[in-house]
Amino acid sequence: MAGQRVLTDSEVIKAVLGGDREAFGGLVERYQKGLATYIYHMVHHYEEALELSQEVFIKVFESLDRYDGQYKFSTWLYKIASNHTIDHLRRQHMTTTSIQQREDDPDMPDLPLESATLGPEEAYRNKMLLVEVQKALKDLPPSYRELILLRHFNFRSYEEMAKITGLPIGTVKNRIFRARQILMEKLEEFR
Amino acid sequence: MTGKEDTERCTKILALLPRFIENDFTVEESAEILEHLSKCPACQAEYESMKRLLNTLEDMPSIGVPRSFKDAVMRHLPPSKEAGDS
Numbered sequence: 001m002a003g004q005r006v007l008t009d010s011e012v013i014k015a016v017l018g019g020d021r022e023a024f025g026g027l028v029e030r031y032q033k034g035l036a037t038y039i040y041h042m043v044h045h046y047e048e049a050l051e052l053s054q055e056v057f058i059k060v061f062e063s064l065d066r067y068d069g070q071y072k073f074s075t076w077l078y079k080i081a082s083n084h085t086i087d088h089l090r091r092q093h094m095t096t097t098s099i100q101q102r103e104d105d106p107d108m109p110d111l112p113l114e115s116a117t118l119g120p121e122e123a124y125r126n127k128m129l130l131v132e133v134q135k136a137l138k139d140l141p142p143s144y145r146e147l148i149l150l151r152h153f154n155f156r157s158y159e160e161m162a163k164i165t166g167l168p169i170g171t172v173k174n175r176i177f178r179a180r181q182i183l184m185e186k187l188e189e190f191r
Numbered sequence: 192m193t194g195k196e197d198t199e200r201c202t203k204i205l206a207l208l209p210r211f212i213e214n215d216f217t218v219e220e221s222a223e224i225l226e227h228l229s230k231c232p233a234c235q236a237e238y239e240s241m242k243r244l245l246n247t248l249e250d251m252p253s254i255g256v257p258r259s260f261k262d263a264v265m266r267h268l269p270p271s272k273e274a275g276d277s
Contacts, residue, residue, distance in 0.1 A: 021271055028261045036260075037253040050260065057264045126247075133247045152248035177209040184244055 009073035016064060024064075028057055031074065034154060035081055041149050042085045044138055052088060056081045071163065078154070079164045082146060089142050129187075136186040144179035151176055200227060204234050212241050 007015070007026065015023040035056065040049035059080050067076055137145055143165075150156045150164060161176075162169045204227045210216055211224050228235045 019271065021268065022265075024268065025261050025265055028264050032256045032260055033253050036256050037251075040254045041251065046254065049254065050256070053256075054260070054264050054267065058267055058269070061268050126250075129243075129247055130250065130252075133244070134251070137248075148248065152245060153251055155249075180209065180241065180244060184240060187244070 010069060013064060013067060013069075013073065016061075024061055027060075027073075031077060032057075035077065038078070038149055038154060039081060039085050041134070041137065041153065042142065042145060043089065052085060053081075056084050059084065072160070075156075075160050075163050078150065078156075078160075079166075082150075082164050086142055086146070132187055133183065136183050139186065140179055140182060144175055144182070147172060147176045148179050148183070197231075201231060201234055204228070204231070205237060208234075208238055208241060212238070212245065 007023075009027065009030075012023050012026050016027075032053065036049050036053040039052050039056075040046060043049055043052065056077070060077060063080075067073070137148060140148065146165065147161060150161050151158075156164070158169050158172055161167075161172045165172065167175075204224055207216065207220055207224055211220070216224070228238055
C-alpha cells in the first residue's frame with residue numbers, strides 16, 4: 001500500500017476550520033522547530049522562546065478563519081510571530097532591564113564541536129566564531145536582528161520579509177545590508 | 192589608473208558586493224566585480240569576510256523542542272467557535 005500523502009498547509013487549515021482540532025497538531029509539528037529557533041535568537045532565552053512560540057500557535061489557531069490563502073501559511077505564521085516577539089521585547093524593555101543587561105541564557109544550546117569534514121582546530125574556530133556572531137546578533141536592534149534571522153536562518157525572500165515585517169522591500173534590503181555591516185564591524189574576526 | 196580612480200572603483204564595487212553575494216547582479220556587474228576582485232586584495236578580503244559571515248549565520252543551530260511542546264499547545268487551544276456563536 002502506498003504511504004499516506006502528506007497534507008499541504010492549506011488542506012490542514014481546511015480540516016481545522018471544518019472542526020478537526022487535532023489536525024492543528026500537524027501544523028505545530030511542521031513549524032515548531034523553525035519558529036522556536038527564530039524566537040530564541042530574538043529573545044535569547046530558551047524557556048521564554050518556548051512560551052512565546054506556544055502563544056504564537058494559539059494566536060494562529062484563534063485567527064485561522066481570517067487567514068488569507070493567497071499568502072503562504074508560513075509567511076502569515078512568521079508575521080504573527082514577528083509582531084508577538086517584537087511586542088514582547090518592547091514590553092520587556094519598558095518594564096525590566098535593557099536587553100543588553102540580561103544574563104546569558106544558561107540553557108543556550110551547546111554547539112557540536114565534532115564535524116565530519118573539519119579538523120578539530122577548524123571546528124573549534126568555527127564554534128567560537130558562531131558564539132561571537134550570536135553575541136553580536138544579540139546586540140543588534142531587534143528590528144535589524146529580525147531581518148537577519150528571516151533572511152539567513154529562515155531563508156526568506158525579500159518579498160516574504162516585506163510581508164512579514166510590513167516594510168517596503170527597499171527598506172528591508174537597506175536594513176539588512178546595514179545590519180550585516182554592523183555585524184562585521186563588531187566581529188574581530190572580520191576586522 | 193590614479194589613486195583617486197582606484198578609490199572610486201573600490202567604493203563602487205563595495206556598494207555592489209551585498210547584492211553580488213546574494214547572486215543578484217547583471218552580467219556586466221558580475222564581470223566588473225570579478226575583474227576588480229582579482230586585482231584588489233582589500234576588496235577581495237572584504238568579499239571573503241562577507242561570505243564567511245553569511246555562511247556562519249546560515250550555520251546557526253536550531254534549538255531542540257521538547258516532545259511535550261505540541262501537547263502543551265493543543266491543551267491550551269481555546270474552544271472551537273461553533274456555528275451560530277456570536
